[in-house]
Amino acid sequence: MAFHLLVLLYLTFFNLSMSQLDSHWAAKRRHMKEKVRQMFYHAYENYLTHAFPHDELKPLTKSFTDSLSQLGNLKLEHLPQDYNGSALTLIESLSSLVIMGNNTEFERGVLWLSENLTFDVDARINLFECNIRVLGGLISAHILATDSANRLVQGSYKNQLLTLAEDLGRRFLPSFDTPTGLPYAWINLKHGVMENETTETSTSGCGSLILEMGALSRLTGDPRYEAAALRSLRKLWSMRSSLNLLGTTLDVITGEWIEYSSGIGAGVDSFYEYLFKAFVLFGKEDYWRMFHSAYLAVQKYFRHGPWYHEADMRTGKATYWQLTSLQAFWPGLQVLVGDIPAANSSHREFVHVWEKFGVQPERYLLDHQMLHPTEKYYPLRPELAESTFYLYQATKDPWYMEVGELIVNSLNLYTKVEGGFASIRDVTTMQMEDHQHSFFLAETCKYLYLLFDDSFLVDRNYIFTTEGHPLPVLSSWHERLPETYIPTNWTFFKVQTQRRKASAMSLQVCPATTLNPIHGDQQVESACHVPDARSDHRCFSHDDCGVDAISCRHRSCSIAGYCGLWLYI
Ligand SMILES: *[C@@H]1O[C@H](CO)[C@@H](O)[C@H](O)[C@H]1NC(C)=O
Ligand SMILES: *[C@@H]1O[C@H](CO)[C@@H](O)[C@H](O)[C@H]1NC(C)=O
Ligand SMILES: *[C@@H]1O[C@H](CO)[C@@H](O)[C@H](O)[C@H]1NC(C)=O
Ligand SMILES: *[C@@H]1O[C@H](CO)[C@@H](O)[C@H](O)[C@H]1NC(C)=O
Numbered sequence: 001m002a003f004h005l006l007v008l009l010y011l012t013f014f015n016l017s018m019s020q021l022d023s024h025w026a027a028k029r030r031h032m033k034e035k036v037r038q039m040f041y042h043a044y045e046n047y048l049t050h051a052f053p054h055d056e057l058k059p060l061t062k063s064f065t066d067s068l069s070q071l072g073n074l075k076l077e078h079l080p081q082d083y084n085g086s087a088l089t090l091i092e093s094l095s096s097l098v099i100m101g102n103n104t105e106f107e108r109g110v111l112w113l114s115e116n117l118t119f120d121v122d123a124r125i126n127l128f129e130c131n132i133r134v135l136g137g138l139i140s141a142h143i144l145a146t147d148s149a150n151r152l153v154q155g156s157y158k159n160q161l162l163t164l165a166e167d168l169g170r171r172f173l174p175s176f177d178t179p180t181g182l183p184y185a186w187i188n189l190k191h192g193v194m195e196n197e198t199t200e201t202s203t204s205g206c207g208s209l210i211l212e213m214g215a216l217s218r219l220t221g222d223p224r225y226e227a228a229a230l231r232s233l234r235k236l237w238s239m240r241s242s243l244n245l246l247g248t249t250l251d252v253i254t255g256e257w258i259e260y261s262s263g264i265g266a267g268v269d270s271f272y273e274y275l276f277k278a279f280v281l282f283g284k285e286d287y288w289r290m291f292h293s294a295y296l297a298v299q300k301y302f303r304h305g306p307w308y309h310e311a312d313m314r315t316g317k318a319t320y321w322q323l324t325s326l327q328a329f330w331p332g333l334q335v336l337v338g339d340i341p342a343a344n345s346s347h348r349e350f351v352h353v354w355e356k357f358g359v360q361p362e363r364y365l366l367d368h369q370m371l372h373p374t375e376k377y378y379p380l381r382p383e384l385a386e387s388t389f390y391l392y393q394a395t396k397d398p399w400y401m402e403v404g405e406l407i408v409n410s411l412n413l414y415t416k417v418e419g420g421f422a423s424i425r426d427v428t429t430m431q432m433e434d435h436q437h438s439f440f441l442a443e444t445c446k447y448l449y450l451l452f453d454d455s456f457l458v459d460r461n462y463i464f465t466t467e468g469h470p471l472p473v474l475s476s477w478h479e480r481l482p483e484t485y486i487p488t489n490w491t492f493f494k495v496q497t498q499r500r501k502a503s504a505m506s507l508q509v510c511p512a513t514t515l516n517p518i519h520g521d522q523q524v525e526s527a528c529h530v531p532d533a534r535s536d537h538r539c540f541s542h543d544d545c546g547v548d549a550i551s552c553r554h555r556s557c558s559i560a561g562y563c564g565l566w567l568y569i
């Protein structure tokens with residue numbers, strides 16, 4: 001009797017303190033969400049006032065830049081004579097407006113673009129940048145405009161964004177017309193590939209088109225976009241070394257590497273990301289096989305403790321020991337794959353660098369423990385916020401919310417000006433630069449918002465493109481749907497969902513987490529994006545078992561009915 005009473009008392013006390021803690025964090029999340037909302041609108045409304053319908057805002061001079069033609073164009077060559085912008089920042093803001101619940105403004109933007117946007121412009125653009133920002137932004141907004149939430153006034157939307165996306169996709173196609181199928185990095189939207197165009201491109205430029213172009217094919221029924229992107233990706237993969245490594249730059253005519261050194265940062269990053277996300281979105285085993293080999297090679301040849309350096313694809317020998325700000329996306333990808341401990345430890349190092357400098361410097365020389373002499377800038381990049389969001393989704397560890405708070409406070413302290421948010425030119429002096437990149441609205445603000453309010457993701461399963469635009473994971477888009485994506489027993493899943501209002505993201509794309517009812521602590525149950533069908537690892541078929549977090553291998557159902565690797569080894 002006494003024993004039972006004790007247990008009861010203990011549990012009552014425990015529940016009380018847990019709920020107090022919960023309400024503390026809930027209040028904090030509400031407060032931080034509001035702060036991020038204000039950041040987004042400060043950036044957005046200043047863009048509308050001073051720059052729209054041009055591409056991006058110059059927040060210091062409260063003017064604009066038609067920067068779509070300049071993205072990736074470091075030497076600013078072949079700039080257009082007569083180009084007045086494509087409302088780039090508006091296109092990039094649409095999915096964020098939906099996530100923040102502003103359907104009226106979303107509708108206003110959609111209708112404006114429907115009537116006013118044209119791609120029949122004499123401008124040479126970077127295929128990769130235009131794909132992730134413009135094509136991805138339009139496709140994602142089209143899907144959000146037509147999903148069951150009915151965000152637009154009835155009858156006002158007749159697939160205009162999809163028509164625009166298709167028009168843009170068609171203009172992309174001539175760039176793939178090369179002997180290798182690898183696309184030119186640059187194309188003139190009106191006139192196609194320029195005479196004497198450079199044949200040099202990057203791994204990302206050839207290997208991160210499949211999500212947007214694949215989605216365009218699924219939506220229009222025209223297979224050419226997906227086929228072009230897939231052919232390019234396959235060719236790129238065929239150029240890997242015997243170590244399963246790729247270089248950073250290559251020639252689209254000869255199919256030969258130019259730069260043999262590569263890592264997980266600039267020029268390569270989204271290649272890895274898209275292999276994996278293409279597997280989630282389209283369900284082709286082929287993507288998984290490529291990703292799996294590539295991921296293991298990264299861990300083997302680039303990783304040094306929590307850091308990642310570069311290596312020569314031919315020898316695997318380390319080349320550059322540098323930490324670049326783009327690498328900070330990697331822990332987010334690792335969360336999706338299920339490698340939580342590795343994600344956590346790398347993420348922490350990036351947080352330390354952020355704390356040391358106040359923001360994320362573009363390039364830090366690990367071997368000299370100093371900043372790169374020229375790349376000291378911070379252009380409002382999202383990668384650390386992105387990884388923080390994924391890690392919080394996977395672990396629900398409130399520490400990640402504190403990281404989010406740190407990022408929000410730094411951005412408000414160092415980059416906010418009357419006319420918007422300005423990039424940092426030099427993190428040692430915090431001198432500003434007159435540029436508010438569109439990805440600040442598409443990604444930085446979005447991931448910070450989702451960190452504090454993920455209601456958009458509840459009961460839905462999205463993946464985010466490398467530009468932060470959500471695409472739904474639909475069974476109808478899967479060639480042969482791996483059964484593990486669709487819970488075999490919906491009753492069972494619904495019960496779980498109701499008990500703890502976890503988002504579809506944390507149930508399906510991110511690792512499923514369960515709350516230990518006695519100790520209240522978090523346990524990462526299935527670390528992989530494909531959760532065990534049942535939390536006790538019992539299985540009825542191989543497909544129930546998903547992917548093991550540590551080895552990244554597909555698991556099988558043993559004769560005794562438990563998920564494990566033993567059948568493979
Ligand atoms: C761009 O704007 C200028 C000035 O308003 C105008 O003269 C020109 O025709 C515009 N060009 C295009 C392609 O719309
Ligand atoms: C939606 O966005 C517009 C434009 O920024 C703003 O004026 C309005 O207050 C927003 N509405 C909500 C509900 O946030
Ligand atoms: C198209 O642009 C013009 C000029 O900015 C504007 O007056 C018009 O309202 C726009 N169309 C829509 C549907 O918003
Ligand atoms: C292309 O390059 C060749 C050789 O450098 C040059 O003679 C020709 O004028 C160039 N054509 C164009 C359109 O720039």
Ligand SMILES: *[C@@H]1O[C@H](CO)[C@@H](O)[C@H](O)[C@H]1NC(C)=O
Pocket residue numbers: 340341344345395397
């Ligand atoms: C992340 O790392 C910290 C510090 O090593 C550790 O305390 C924490 O438990 C880790 N969290 C996860 C989810 O691995």
Ligand SMILES: *[C@@H]1O[C@H](CO)[C@@H](O)[C@H](O)[C@H]1NC(C)=O
Pocket residue numbers: 489490491492
């Ligand atoms: C699904 O799971 C629930 C709860 O475990 C169970 O009661 C039910 O019988 C299962 N249904 C099927 C069709 O297996």
